[in-house]
Amino acid sequence: METAKKRAIVVDKIQEIKSTNSFLKQICEQFPHFYTLRAVNQTAGRGRFSRQWISAPGDDLTFSTVIHVSDELQKWLVNIPQITALGIQELLLSMGVKSLIKWPNDILVETKKIAGILVEGVYKNNKQYLIVGVGLNVNSMPQEKVDIPATSILDQTGKKNDPDELLQKFVDIFSSKIETLSENGFAQFKNPLNLLLAFKNEIREVVIHDSVIRGELVGVGDDGGLLLKTEDGAVKSLISGEISFKK
Ligand code: BTN
DSSP: OEEEEETTEEEEEEEEESOHHHHHHHHGGGSOTTOEEEEEEETTOBOGGGOBOOOOTTTSEEEEEEEEOOHHHHTTGGGHHHHHHHHHHHHHHHTTOOOEEETTTEEEETTEEEEEEEEEEEEETTEEEEEEEEEEOOSOOOOOOSSSOBOOHHHHHSOOOOHHHHHHHHHHHHHHHHHHHHHHOSHHHHHHHHHTBTTTTOEEEEEETTEEEEEEEEEEOTTSOEEEEOTTSOEEEESSOEEOSOO
16 A cells, blocks of 8 residues: 555555445544545445446546544534535536536536445444545546446546545545534535535435435525425425436
């Protein structure tokens, strides 16, 4: 593993691993808060809902960050995917790529997916850890998939980028957002999230476990929940779920 240190945050790189999330979940207590591991080639990357995450070895970013959950951060755990998404959105904007957040944790350029987030929690010896995994399409030229169209930074800008440099930039942005969340809570992230909400004011299906709710995506509430206006005019606040790509 190669190690680079900045502001006491360790960013490591491993050539090949099945999944950075799975690896760190097993031994997260051995790593410091914010330890980040990038896999150049992730051979069994996992997405949400047991999906696969496929990336181009060396070209794209696949990494995970270990977060030691403090008492302060504990209150805001439900918001971590959204804060991670805001961090990726900010990184992309600095590369000239305007993106939107498909609540709670997909990043889209128009309707094409450019990044996904998988947050997993672990308890060890009465301590709680989060593994925040991110897959970001950087230098690959994604094939159009039948169900979910994809894009990359290269696809959007025509320029190749150094994945390690992008990761360092992201870690700086992300760590400062997590500090803010921990100290001040979610309030200041609500407006940015509302402005960046994909499919806002559109009618969509949201899948929650085994059920589906259809309604208009009216925004994000004070706690970061998705506000969905159903046919009968009621506004429901959802704390988890997945918005369907299809109308
Ligand atoms: C999704 O869109 O469903 C989430 C994708 C998350 C993929 C990343 S890649 C690094 C980390 N390791 C994994 O196995 N998954 C996450």
